[in-house]
Amino acid sequence: MTSTGRPLVRLAELEIDPAHLEAYKVLLAREIEASVEKEPGVLMLYALSVRGSPGQIRIVEIYADQDAYEAHLRSPHFLEYKSATAGMVRSLRLIETDPIMLGGRPG
C-alpha cells in the first residue's frame, strides 16, 4: 500500500429509515467526533440532512490521502458505527470525486 499523497474528497448519499433517524444522527455525530479527534488523516467530515427530506443524508468527506482513508475504514469507531447503524440505512451511495476548486474554509 503506497500513499498517493493527494487529498481524497468523497461524498456519501444515504437514505435512513425514518423510524431510526434520531438514533442514526446521534451515532453519526459520535463517529465524526471520534474520527476527527483521533485520526489526523481525517481532515473533514460534514454531515448534512436535506431540508424537507431529513432521512436524506449527505456527508462531505476529506481525507489526507488514500492511506488515511483506508485506515479510517479499519478504525474501531468507524467499525462500531457501521455495525450499530447497519439496520438503519436503507441505501448508501459512495461517490468518488475530483476536486475542481476548493475555495475558502468555514469559520
Next chain:
Amino acid sequence: MTSTGRPLVRLAELEIDPAHLEAYKVLLAREIEASVEKEPGVLMLYALSVRGSPGQIRIVEIYADQDAYEAHLRSPHFLEYKSATAGMVRSLRLIETDPIMLGGRPG
C-alpha cells in the same frame, strides 16, 4: 432583510453539457476564487466533479448567514458566471441542508 446569524450550508448538483465542460470549469473556478477573495461572508465553496461522470458537478457551499448568501447572488462575479455559463448547464438542483455535525476542516 434580517440576518439569521446562522451559517447556511447548501449543496448544488449540476449537469454540464460535455461539449462545454472545460470552459465551464474555468469559469466556475474563477467565480469561486473571486467570491472567497471579495466576500468575507462566503466561507467555503468546494466544487467537485463526480469521478467517471465528469459532467456531474457537486458544489458544497457555506455562507456566514442568509444575508451573505443573498449578497453573493447579487455580486458582479456571480452574475457574470451565471450569464456566461447559462448555455452550458443542462440541469441545476439546489439543496438546502440542515447540518448534523461539521467535523474538522481541511488543510
